[in-house]
Amino acid sequence: MGMSLDIGSILEGVVTGITSYGAFIRLPGGNTGLVHISEVAEEYVQDIRQYLKERDTVQVKVLGINNKGKYDLSLKQAKQLAPDTPSETAPVEEPQEAQPRQSEEDRPAWKGHGSGRPRGKSFEDMMGRFMKESEERLLDLKRNTDSKRGRGKSR
Numbered sequence: 001m002g003m004s005l006d007i008g009s010i011l012e013g014v015v016t017g018i019t020s021y022g023a024f025i026r027l028p029g030g031n032t033g034l035v036h037i038s039e040v041a042e043e044y045v046q047d048i049r050q051y052l053k054e055r056d057t058v059q060v061k062v063l064g065i066n067n068k069g070k071y072d073l074s075l076k077q078a079k080q081l082a083p084d085t086p087s088e089t090a091p092v093e094e095p096q097e098a099q100p101r102q103s104e105e106d107r108p109a110w111k112g113h114g115s116g117r118p119r120g121k122s123f124e125d126m127m128g129r130f131m132k133e134s135e136e137r138l139l140d141l142k143r144n145t146d147s148k149r150g151r152g153k154s155r
Contacts, residue, residue, distance in 0.1 A: 005031060005071060010078050014054045017060050023052050025060055025073055033071030035060060040075050051075075 014024035022036045040051050060073040
């Protein structure tokens with residue numbers, strides 16, 4: 001496999017592949033790691049190709065090693081530790097607002113369920129709102145079901 005890399009170390013690697021969920025990075029010694037899409041930038045990343053392309057050289061932080069011996073990596077944490085180095089994670093294209101609307105085939109599978117994560121909302125905020133709305137829907141459903149079974153009738 002190659003040399004062992006320490007968790008927490010900052011390394012330089014080369015992007016060897018990009019998927020919808022992250023980017024594969026070739027590390028020194030022939031090791032391979034994955035930067036999950038959530039570890040690419042501080043802001044919400046909808047399309048990783050706006051930040052990376054194959055053969056880019058990037059600085060990554062080693063977060064851990066998974067059960068297959070692959071490294072879990074982070075671009076954003078490496079950038080936080082070295083803010084004075086030029087950013088390799090700067091978007092390749094213009095910001096999302098300046099781009100034309102996506103075509104049907106480029107949209108994510110969940111396109112019918114909203115427009116993605118609202119800007120400025122954390123995952124925890126969105127999850128809290130989802131849980132609250134779900135509980136309200138369940139209560140409404142329970143009330144409706146109970147009234148149809150006769151529990152809500154006065155006779």
